[in-house]
Amino acid sequence: xxxxxxxxxxxxxxxxxxxxxxxxxxxxxxxxxxxxxxxxxxxxxxxxxxxxxxxxxxxxxxxxxxxxxxxxxxxxxxxxxxxxxxxxxxxxxxxxxxxxxxxxxxxxxxxxxxxxxxxxxxxxxxxxxxxxxxxxxxxxxxxxxxxxxxxxxxxxxxxxxxxxxxxxxxxxxxxxxxxxxxxxxxxxxxxxxxxxxxxxxxxxxxxxxxxxxxxxxxxxxxxxxxxxxxxxxxxxxxxxxxxxxxxxxxxxxxxxxxxxxxxxxxxxxxxxxxxx
Numbered sequence: 577x578x579x580x581x582x583x584x585x586x587x588x589x590x591x592x593x594x595x596x597x598x599x600x601x602x603x604x605x606x607x608x609x610x611x612x613x614x615x616x617x618x619x620x621x622x623x624x625x626x627x628x629x630x631x632x633x634x635x636x637x638x639x640x641x642x643x644x645x646x647x648x649x650x651x652x653x654x655x656x657x658x659x660x661x662x663x664x665x666x667x668x669x670x671x672x673x674x675x676x677x678x679x680x681x682x683x684x685x686x687x688x689x690x691x692x693x694x695x696x697x698x699x700x701x702x703x704x705x706x707x708x709x710x711x712x713x714x715x716x717x718x719x720x721x722x723x724x725x726x727x728x729x730x731x732x733x734x735x736x737x738x739x740x741x742x743x744x745x746x747x748x749x750x751x752x753x754x755x756x757x758x759x760x761x762x763x764x765x766x767x768x769x770x771x772x773x774x775x776x777x778x779x780x781x782x783x784x785x786x787x788x789x790x791x792x793x794x795x796x797x798x799x800x801x802x803x804x805x806x807x808x809x810x811x812x813x814x815x816x817x818x819x820x821x822x823x824x825x826x827x828x829x830x831x832x833x834x835x836x837x838x839x840x841x842x843x844x845x846x847x848x849x850x851x852x
Contacts, residue, residue, distance in 0.1 A: 579696045580645055581608035581766040583759050584689045584713040586682030588615040590732025593753035595702060601633035601756020608763035612774060613653040613680045625652040641669040641786040654681040660688035673832035676708040686708040686712020695720030698762045700755055702726045704736035707836040711826045716742040717734025722762050809833050
């Protein structure tokens with residue numbers, strides 16, 4: 577059975593406006609499932625799915641644990657839970673540790689999509705501050721997927737798309753109004769691409785006791801390139817280890833809290849302190 581292509585989208589400050597433009601440009605016959613994480617308030621009555629449904633031709637719903645991945649359907653992450661993909665054709669919601677101080681976090685969605693769908697994933701990083709999504713974009717590119725970013729010059733906040741572009745130098749940069757057709761073209765190509773055998777997912781038991789893979793374990797390989805550091809996690813005071821990818825590094829503690837370098841990792845600012 578051919579793997580269903582995925583389009584994964586992440587945004588933060590200024591990202592909703594860009595997301596609405598992107599959704600308006602997606603075709604009604606999109607041959608891919610669309611998963612969205614936007615850093616919003618933690619209120620449970622998020623209306624983002626309804627807003628997206630009005631903005632374009634695709635139906636959109638708030639993601640629930642076990643919801644199926646369907647072509648031409650948008651699933652939106654709600655507050656307080658990471659949105660993750662699985663190889664069973666469904667999504668999982670996880671209360672695993674925050675990543676880049678967010679739950680849901682863009683890096684978690686992107687990394688899980690890279691792990692489960694590999695070359696069948698297309699990502700888009702929209703307006704936002706700091707660098708959530710950059711590590712996940714690098715993992716998607718490493719797994720054979722494609723990465724796009726909102727043109728930083730046209731983004732309300734350019735930090736996130738710039739960070740993702742640095743992490744994936746060959747990412748396609750486009751204005752939000754043209755990202756929809758770009759993503760649709762890439763997804764259509766993936767829909768006609770033969771499946772590539774992928775390694776089996778690792779059995780990961782998160783510290784939170786959730787049934788989904790640990791959100792903090794975003795590597796596709798087991799701790800390769802991990803470097804100890806003298807920096808401590810601001811949330812649990814555990815030691816942070818540095819994980820190096822070709823164009824970006826990130827930091828993770830044993831609990832699973834994780835930070836991109838632009839979110840404060842490796843600096844004595846933003847809540848990070850040397851271990852005494």
